[in-house]
Each structure stands twice: as C-alpha cells, then as structure tokens.
Amino acid sequence: MWRPVAATLARRYRCIALDFRGHGRSTRPIDRPLEWQGMAEDVLAVVATISPDRPVPAVGHSMGGAALVLAETTKPGTLSKAWTFEPILFEGSPTGASAEPSEISTGARRRRATFSSRDEVIERYSTRPPLDVLDRRALEAYVDGGFEQLPDGSLTLRCRPEDEASVFEFHNSGARRLIGEVTVPFAVAVSGAGGPPAEAATEAAEEFDNLELIVYGDVSHFGPLEDPDRLAGDMVDWFDRSG
Numbered sequence: 001m002w003r004p005v006a007a008t009l010a011r012r013y014r015c016i017a018l019d020f021r022g023h024g025r026s027t028r029p030i031d032r033p034l035e036w037q038g039m040a041e042d043v044l045a046v047v048a049t050i051s052p053d054r055p056v057p058a059v060g061h062s063m064g065g066a067a068l069v070l071a072e073t074t075k076p077g078t079l080s081k082a083w084t085f086e087p088i089l090f091e092g093s094p095t096g097a098s099a100e101p102s103e104i105s106t107g108a109r110r111r112r113a114t115f116s117s118r119d120e121v122i123e124r125y126s127t128r129p130p131l132d133v134l135d136r137r138a139l140e141a142y143v144d145g146g147f148e149q150l151p152d153g154s155l156t157l158r159c160r161p162e163d164e165a166s167v168f169e170f171h172n173s174g175a176r177r178l179i180g181e182v183t184v185p186f187a188v189a190v191s192g193a194g195g196p197p198a199e200a201a202t203e204a205a206e207e208f209d210n211l212e213l214i215v216y217g218d219v220s221h222f223g224p225l226e227d228p229d230r231l232a233g234d235m236v237d238w239f240d241r242s243g
Contacts, residue, residue: 084201113157191217
C-alpha cells in the first residue's frame with residue numbers, strides 16, 4: 001500500500017517496507033499472540049539487517065507508528081527520526097490486550113476473505129468505507145500484495161481475519177506511556193476526521209515537547225494512503241529540516 005508514498009521518498013532515500021508478522025507474506029508466530037511488542041521486534045530485526053551501524057529515518061502509520069515508538073524505546077538509537085500518521089497511542093502495558101473484543105475487531109472477524117477475481121476485490125473496496133478513500137494506486141497495491149491467488153483463480157487475504165482481529169485487540173500497547181521517552185525528532189501527524197487515534201495522538205503531542213504535531217484537516221485516518229504524493233512530499237521536507 002505504501003508504493004505511491006515510496007515513489008516520492010525514493011527520489012531521496014532508499015525505501016524499505018516490511019510486512020509485520022501475520023501480515024502479507026510474513027509468517028505468523030506459532031508460540032505467541034500478535035501483541036504489538038512483537039511488531040516492534042520486527043522493526044528492530046529489519047533495521048539491524050539493513051543498517052546495523054547507524055540509525056535510520058522511518059515513517060509509520062497507525063499500528064506502524066506505535067511500533068516505531070516501541071522499537072525506539074526498546075533499543076534507543078534504532079531510529080534517527082520518525083514521521084508518523086495517527087500512531088495508535090492508547091494507554092496500556094506492552095503486552096496488554098483489550099479486556100473485550102472491540103467493534104473494530106469484531107468487524108475484522110466478519111471480514112470477507114475470498115473473492116472470485118482481482119477486479120471484484122477492487123470494485124468492492126473502492127465503493128465501500130473505509131477503503132473507498134484510498135488513492136487508486138494504494139488500493140491496487142493492497143490487492144496485489146495483500147491477497148494470494150488460489151489454484152482456482154480466486155483471491156484470498158494473506159492476513160487472516162482472525163489474525164487481523166487479534167492485532168486490533170492488542171492496541172493498548174503502552175506506546176502512549178513510552179512516547180515521551182523518545183529523544184529523536186518525532187512528528188505526529190493527524191487527520192481532521194477526529195476519532196480515537198487522532199484524539200490520542202493529538203493529546204500526546206500536546207503533552208510532550210519532543211513531539212511535533214502536524215494537522216491535515218482534509219484527510220482521514222488513511223492520510224498517507226489517501227493523498228500519497230502530497231504527504232510524501234511533506235515527509236521529505238520534514239526530514240530535511242529536522243536535522
């Protein structure tokens with residue numbers, strides 16, 4: 001889904017994107033739940049492989065933004081700077097799940113996993129919330145990378161609905177408590193759509209002086225995937241001026 005964003009960033013940076021455990025082509029763990037500290041471990045493993053000797057700049061959205069917080073506070077010096085869009089900054093412990101399934105996790109469990117064709121997936125997603133706001137390039141990249149073709153020609157989600165639901169239930173990762181410990185330049189961008197992710201991220205940015213709040217009033221929670229050219233250009237500008 002980040003392909004359109006990377007197209008702009010690649011003019012200045014070598015871009016590496018990862019599939020978190022249980023997502024895309026990455027395998028799911030067999031001996032532990034899909035808690036977000038594991039996602040931070042994935043970030044640490046990738047950075048250790050691609051840049052073992054120096055910190056890297058990073059971009060993260062939603063859970064990905066929270067994973068950057070958890071990674072940097074687990075191993076300070078992993079990141080040189082970070083630009084995030086509505087990182088999930090809810091209270092909780094690094095291994096604490098929600099006490100009850102949420103509305104969003106319940107919806108994920110009911111998600112349709114298999115479609116007859118690529119065209120059917122794109123038609124369905126492009127005409128229904130919440131993915132109907134996505135840039136067409138991001139949506140097509142999601143279908144190309146997020147689905148597996150079965151022998152009969154149909155497509156099925158690589159991230160199983162049950163796994164997606166489980167990830168949502170671990171949203172209380174402790175990133176809200178830890179983000180104040182981050183010492184590298186850290187941007188927190190939010191949409192004007194409101195909702196818990198935007199509200200929590202705004203509150204954190206207002207509380208901690210180490211965070212820079214950026215507001216995009218005309219996009220939703222999917223901002224970088226909704227207006228990738230503009231936001232990617234802003235990411236490059238921010239990286240340039242953040243040192």
